[in-house]
Amino acid sequence: xGLLSKKDAKLITDPLADNNPITIQVLGICSALAIxxxxxxxxxxxxxVMFVLGIGNVVISLMRxxxxxxxxxxxxxxxxxxLVIIVDQVLKAFAYELSKTLxxxxxxxxxxxxxxxxxxxxxxxxxxxxxxxxxxxxxxxxAVILIIVGFFRELLGSGTLFGIPVLxxxxxxxxxxxxxxxxxxxxxxxxxxxxxxxxxxxxxRSRNKALIED
Amino acid sequence: MGLKSNLHNLKEKYKGTKMxxxxxxxxxxLYLPNETTHxxxxxxxxxxxxxxxxxVIMALVPCLIFGIFNAGYQHYAAIDAASGVIREASLFSNxxxxxNFVVGAWTVLPLVxxxxxxxxxxxxxxxxxxGHEVEEGYLVTGMxxxxxxxxDIPLWMLSVAVIFGVVIGKEVxxxxxxxxxxxxxxxxxxxxxxxxxxxxxDKVWVHEAVERAGTADAISGETLLGAYAQNSSLAGIxxxxxxxxxxxxxxxxxxxxxxxxxxxxxxxxxVGSWRIIISTLIGALTMGLIFNGVVSAEWIGESSKFxxxxxxxxxxxxxxxxxxxxxxxxxxxxxTASQTNKGKWIYGFLIGFISxxxxxxxxxxxxxxxxxxLLMNVFAPTIDHYVIQGNVKRRMKRLKVKTA
Numbered sequence: 062x063g064l065l066s067k068k069d070a071k072l073i074t075d076p077l078a079d080n081n082p083i084t085i086q087v088l089g090i091c092s093a094l095a096i097x098x099x100x101x102x103x104x105x106x107x108x109x110v111m112f113v114l115g116i117g118n119v120v121i122s123l124m125r126x127x128x129x130x131x132x133x134x135x136x137x138x139x140x141x142x143x144l145v146i147i148v149d150q151v152l153k154a155f156a157y158e159l160s161k162t163l164x165x166x167x168x169x170x171x172x173x174x175x176x177x178x179x180x181x182x183x184x185x186x187x188x189x190x191x192x193x194x195x196x197x198x199x200x201x202x203x204a205v206i207l208i209i210v211g212f213f214r215e216l217l218g219s220g221t222l223f224g225i226p227v228l229x230x231x232x233x234x235x236x237x238x239x240x241x242x243x244x245x246x247x248x249x250x251x252x253x254x255x256x257x258x259x260x261x262x263x264x265x266r267s268r269n270k271a272l273i274e275d
Numbered sequence: 276m277g278l279k280s281n282l283h284n285l286k287e288k289y290k291g292t293k294m295x296x297x298x299x300x301x302x303x304x305l306y307l308p309n310e311t312t313h314x315x316x317x318x319x320x321x322x323x324x325x326x327x328x329x330x331v332i333m334a335l336v337p338c339l340i341f342g343i344f345n346a347g348y349q350h351y352a353a354i355d356a357a358s359g360v361i362r363e364a365s366l367f368s369n370x371x372x373x374x375n376f377v378v379g380a381w382t383v384l385p386l387v388x389x390x391x392x393x394x395x396x397x398x399x400x401x402x403x404x405x406g407h408e409v410e411e412g413y414l415v416t417g418m419x420x421x422x423x424x425x426x427d428i429p430l431w432m433l434s435v436a437v438i439f440g441v442v443i444g445k446e447v448x449x450x451x452x453x454x455x456x457x458x459x460x461x462x463x464x465x466x467x468x469x470x471x472x473x474x475x476x477d478k479v480w481v482h483e484a485v486e487r488a489g490t491a492d493a494i495s496g497e498t499l500l501g502a503y504a505q506n507s508s509l510a511g512i513x514x515x516x517x518x519x520x521x522x523x524x525x526x527x528x529x530x531x532x533x534x535x536x537x538x539x540x541x542x543x544x545x546v547g548s549w550r551i552i553i554s555t556l557i558g559a560l561t562m563g564l565i566f567n568g569v570v571s572a573e574w575i576g577e578s579s580k581f582x583x584x585x586x587x588x589x590x591x592x593x594x595x596x597x598x599x600x601x602x603x604x605x606x607x608x609x610x611t612a613s614q615t616n617k618g619k620w621i622y623g624f625l626i627g628f629i630s631x632x633x634x635x636x637x638x639x640x641x642x643x644x645x646x647x648x649l650l651m652n653v654f655a656p657t658i659d660h661y662v663i664q665g666n667v668k669r670r671m672k673r674l675k676v677k678t679a
Contacts, residue, residue, distance in 0.1 A: 242431075243472075246468060246470065247468040259447075
């Protein structure tokens with residue numbers, strides 16, 4: 062990577078795998094369970110968090126020397142809230158149906174532990190450019206898991222991807238449905254998302270033994 | 276050179292390789308192994324895990340055989356009923372017949388084969404990966420699974436569910452003896468949530484009722500609970516039918532008589548806990564009485580959608596649905612139940628109590644035994660914890676009084 066130094070590149074690549082916010086730090090589970098029944102919603106949620114965390118990290122980093130540490134949580138909350146409101150309004154204006162599906166979970170980005178966690182752990186102690194990369198890296202790690210979970214849940218639960226039928230028509234019995242296949246209703250329920258995340262954690266830890274803690 | 280020595284030689288040949296556990300499992304399942312322990316004192320006990328499992332399977336076999344005949348009987352009874360003839364069930368004239376057996380065996384045996392085949396493959400794979408001996412845990416689960424599903428469940432669904440149940444319900448926790456949830460019920464719960472159209476409703480409980488739906492040959496496939504939940508009842512069925520099991524339902528859970536015989540066998544051999552069985556039934560009766568009280572106090576009227584099930588006489592809850600089967604074969608699973616004697620009473624009572632509560636209030640499906648048992652599986656260690664802590668506290672108190 063010519064664009065980024067080795068140290069900076071690690072900020073992006075680390076959270077994608079060995080320090081993933083969902084599977085390793087187990088943060089942001091709530092929204093990962095709630096909105097991943099559809100791939101589209103997962104993708105949009107990932108982008109929304111990327112926007113909030115990327116910009117939020119820069120803003121906090123810029124203000125890091127002037128925020129009194131006693132009220133820093135409140136200041137962080139205000140920054141997140143402002144950014145989330147922008148996301149919410151944009152979604153309502155340009156993708157109303159989608160904002161219906163995501164419902165309160167856009168607003169709940171404010172309480173997403175990943176965001177406050179990165180503000181506290183990284184942006185308060187690092188320069189804006191590195192904070193920006195860290196924000197993008199962590200939200201990418203979050204989005205990757207959301208998209209993997211969303212892919213399996215939508216494919217096996219509804220037989221579609223991004224709302225497009227890929228396995229045939231369940232009512233007309235075409236495609237694989239002609240063979241007697243049926244959609245798995247359990248996939249559309251949040252417990253299955255938890256199980257898929259669990260399976261990802263299982264695979265990840267059996268590939269990289271260093272991640273197993275006692 | 277019999278099969279036994281052949282297996283022994285194979286075991287010697289593959290010793291130390293990855294496949295060794297597979298041969299070992301077959302060998303010890305069929306025969307007493309050739310090796311004996313050398314030196315030192317060893318505790319000899321006949322009631323090892325494999326023996327325990329075999330006893331449960333023996334207790335289940337009557338239910339399976341009855342289930343095979345009943346699958347056929349319900350099929351022909353429903354065809355008769357569709358043409359207006361209400362059948363009187365009678366054991367020898369129209370129940371134990373060749374026709375019933377053929378239809379039943381044709382639908383039930385594939386369930387048994389798929390359940391064991393898929394489950395044991397998963398067990399073997401995990402044993403080879405872990406380099407462990409194959410665990411016996413699936414022997415009972417594999418027999419329970421075909422008994423607690425509707426007869427016409429598609430076999431591929433059963434396979435998916437068995438893989439899920441064995442991997443997520445058992446292997447992720449470390450295999451037999453470490454699981455939190457009963458694997459057989461995990462499999463049923465998976466089927467119930469994943470493919471609700473094949474696990475509930477008024478079509479799935481009788482062979483061919485689904486295929487015939489909407490045609491001129493349509494037959495009913497409703498269970499008694501389903502009928503009660505609709506505030507109606509099934510024609511031509513009296514209490515003796517319910518007790519002997521000539522009613523539609525999951526494959527093996529209909530005959531209360533055979534389940535009671537199985538229960539006595541399990542209690543006599545000390546494999547099943549009588550405390551859990553008794554307390555589950557007490558819990559179910561208590562909840563049934565409460566609902567009867569609600570009806571007789573006229574807190575809810577006949578227009579209520581819960582009226583049908585609440586109005587069922589409390590003792591009748593034991594002979595409809597699968598509460599008895601659950602109490603005897605599922606709740607008593609020694610791995611997932613409470614371990615302390617006092618804990619067993621609490622655990623069983625709550626299973627019965629919650630079962631009937633879910634049965635009445637569940638809007639989608641008028642049965643709650645499997646959900647109640649899974650719920651209490653989760654709480655069993657907590658119950659044990661408090662029973663033990665209570666015991667410790669009482670003894671500490673006694674100690675203080677003595678020393679003071």
